[in-house]
Amino acid sequence: MSDSSLLNRSQDNPDLFWDISSITNKTKAIHFFQSVSSSFCVYSPTVKKIYSNFEVILPKDYHSSLIVLPNPFAFHDTFNRVNEEAIKSTGILLFPGEVFQKKGLIICITQTKTKKVQHIELDSASVFLNRLYQRRFNTPFLPILLNGDLKEFKAKSPYLHLHRFDPTAVTGLSQFEIRSITATISERFQSMLNN
Incomplete structure (x- = not known):
């Protein structure tokens, strides 16, 4: 997925873009998150969804964020209308x-x-x-x-x-x-x- 299409998705759902600019050791933080993220679901308050099938993306043009990108084809792995x-x-x-x-x-x-x-x-x-x-x-x-x-x-x-x-x-x-x-x-x- 191109960085421009990722940008479009960030406008639809900013909860998917995790700001890590305040973290000093970004490499260590990203590695830790990638190593444990598959054992969790992620909630997005903006769209009121729980995602259980996603990947962690590191966009080339963003040195201060990581992206939690839900699998768009895994409808059964996304739970909607969660208050x-x-x-x-x-x-x-x-x-x-x-x-x-x-x-x-x-x-x-x-x-x-x-x-x-x-x-x-x-x-x-x-x-x-x-x-x-x-x-x-x-x-x-x-x-x-x-x-x-x-x-x-x-x-x-x-x-x-x-x-x-x-x-x-x-x-x-x-x-x-x-x-x-x-x-x-x-x-x-x-x-x-x-x-």
Whole structure:
């Protein structure tokens, strides 16, 4: 796809163009994002869609952005009419393990009462978060990404802020559609745990 056609798409849906100009080590951030992005769905508030089939593009003329480009032929992998209220911030962060001298991926969770930050390996964190969200919200932990979630820690390491899909806050979709979105997000996140 040419850069001019990418520009046209950015005007239709600016959420697909992720600004990384404030990130110091762009190469490291892009590599990290590319390595984990297939385990997430991406939400676009502009068009109220969740994309589960996309590729990460680095346009030649843009040194400060990456593009999340949905597969235009995968209609069944795009969920429409998802209200913004169903996507919620979590404050949960995903880091490459090397930041903490560990392998794999690390989830950072700030405890509500003590404000202490816990660093938990992804496998353990997944079980913990599912229990926590089932107890608190009666829903599994369903992580999802939005434009702006790729950030940098102390100009050294990239990390992702995780939003979540809240099936109980969805309006205007059938239970079948909600279950389908829930299953897709869960399956993609599970694929990260199995790697």
